[in-house]
Amino acid sequence: MILNVNNRNYATPKHPTVVVCVDGCEPDYLAQAVAHGRMPWLKRVLAEGTALIADCVIPSFTNPNNLSIVTGAPPSVHGICGNYLYDVATDTEVMMNDPKWLRAPTLLATLAEAGASVAVVTAKDKLRKLLGHQMTGICFSAEKADEVALAEHGIADVLGLVGKPVPSVYSADLSEFVFAAGVKLMQQAKRPDVMYLSTTDYVQHKHAPGTDGADAFYAMMDSYLGQLDALGCVIALTADHGMNAKTAMDAQPDVIYLQDVLDGWLGASKARVILPITDPYVVHHGALGSFATVYLPAGVDQAPLVKRLAAQRGIESVLTRAEAAERFELPADRIGDIVVVSERSTVIGTAAARHDLSALDAPLRSHGGVSEQRVPLILNRKIDGLDMNHRWRNFDAFDLALNHAQ
Numbered sequence: 460m461i462l463n464v465n466n467r468n469y470a471t472p473k474h475p476t477v478v479v480c481v482d483g484c485e486p487d488y489l490a491q492a493v494a495h496g497r498m499p500w501l502k503r504v505l506a507e508g509t510a511l512i513a514d515c516v517i518p519s520f521t522n523p524n525n526l527s528i529v530t531g532a533p534p535s536v537h538g539i540c541g542n543y544l545y546d547v548a549t550d551t552e553v554m555m556n557d558p559k560w561l562r563a564p565t566l567l568a569t570l571a572e573a574g575a576s577v578a579v580v581t582a583k584d585k586l587r588k589l590l591g592h593q594m595t596g597i598c599f600s601a602e603k604a605d606e607v608a609l610a611e612h613g614i615a616d617v618l619g620l621v622g623k624p625v626p627s628v629y630s631a632d633l634s635e636f637v638f639a640a641g642v643k644l645m646q647q648a649k650r651p652d653v654m655y656l657s658t659t660d661y662v663q664h665k666h667a668p669g670t671d672g673a674d675a676f677y678a679m680m681d682s683y684l685g686q687l688d689a690l691g692c693v694i695a696l697t698a699d700h701g702m703n704a705k706t707a708m709d710a711q712p713d714v715i716y717l718q719d720v721l722d723g724w725l726g727a728s729k730a731r732v733i734l735p736i737t738d739p740y741v742v743h744h745g746a747l748g749s750f751a752t753v754y755l756p757a758g759v760d761q762a763p764l765v766k767r768l769a770a771q772r773g774i775e776s777v778l779t780r781a782e783a784a785e786r787f788e789l790p791a792d793r794i795g796d797i798v799v800v801s802e803r804s805t806v807i808g809t810a811a812a813r814h815d816l817s818a819l820d821a822p823l824r825s826h827g828g829v830s831e832q833r834v835p836l837i838l839n840r841k842i843d844g845l846d847m848n849h850r851w852r853n854f855d856a857f858d859l860a861l862n863h864a865q
């Protein structure tokens with residue numbers, strides 16, 4: 460059967476199909492873990508399957524990219540352009556976790572509607588309602604694995620299924636629980652036809668590629684993916700965004716406090732700086748990322764301001780709303796008057812006084828910019844004839860898995 464979702468066609472699967480979004484999976488994490496002999500399954504897949512580098516959507520944050528992967532479309536279509544936004548209509552700053560912000564159907568809901576059994580497991584609960592919007596099937600988070608109910612989550616007992624306790628939200632175990640649950644679901648007699656697994660980037664925010672902490676995480680992941688492969692699954696692995704060190708030479712966060720800068724230029728609180736990285740879990744990144752959007756007061760001459768901002772050290776690009784909407788495929792009505800992207804090693808803050816960096820116990824690593832746009836797109840099946848010069852996107856994962864890898 461062929462399904463049309465957001466103007467793309469998808470075949471229903473012949474084999475159980477798993478799409479994995481590894482949060483914050485800068486490609487170098489895989490390269491280093493493979494080099495260190497910690498990912499034997501992936502090493503074989505890279506040689507015998509399909510290995511592409513793809514672009515994620517900008518801002519390179521979790522919610523926009525997870526929703527792009529499950530809708531097969533950019534934020535201009537699905538509407539989720541950050542983890543957090545300024546709602547102009549109500550003059551409030553809100554988390555973008557509510558499905559009311561979603562403007563497009565997900566492939567998961569459409570597959571379920573067509574009769575496929577679908578399961579979604581996410582690390583953090585913040586994504587669950589968006590990913591499971593209007594979807595019949597199993598949908599739960601590792602974070603709240605002990606709070607499931609059949610009517611709401613499509614499953615009555617997750618802890619019994621997985622055989623592990625509820626992990627801490629700030630731990631590698633939270634992601635391991637996702638993989639463990641995925642394997643258990645696939646081992647059941649009535650296994651899912653399609654599964655979407657989404658981890659958390661707690662490890663990637665703390666540990667650089669090739670370090671023991673990172674390699675141990677990827678070794679764990681490799682063993683679960685090997686089990687899913689052995690169960691006959693078609694696997695597509697991608698990421699929501701990359702991850703880079705964001706520090707000065709003294710290992711302190713290299714921050715441009717944009718609200719403070721604009722307060723100095725335009726007067727206190729005249730401009731409103733929004734950081735779409737903001738989410739309920741800020742301990743490991745202090746709400747600092749490489750992307751900001753700014754609402755300017757009426758009457759400000761934008762062109763000289765854009766030029767002045769673009770000349771600041773550490774700023775990579777400053778775009779007007781129209782330019783950003785076009786270049787990054789964003790919904791113009793949900794971004795500010797200008798969009799500011801910082802360089803690979805710098806992050807953007809609001810006002811220095813509004814960021815509590817005391818909980819950062821390792822040199823800052825973060826994302827959000829164009830410098831974190833490159834992500835892996837890997838399938839455990841060989842797909843012949845793919846154009847390696849095509850601009851592959853992480854939201855091509857379901858297309859490749861369902862249309863080319865069965």
Ligand SMILES: [Zn+2]
Pocket residue numbers: 482483520521522660699700
């Ligand atoms: Zn993420």
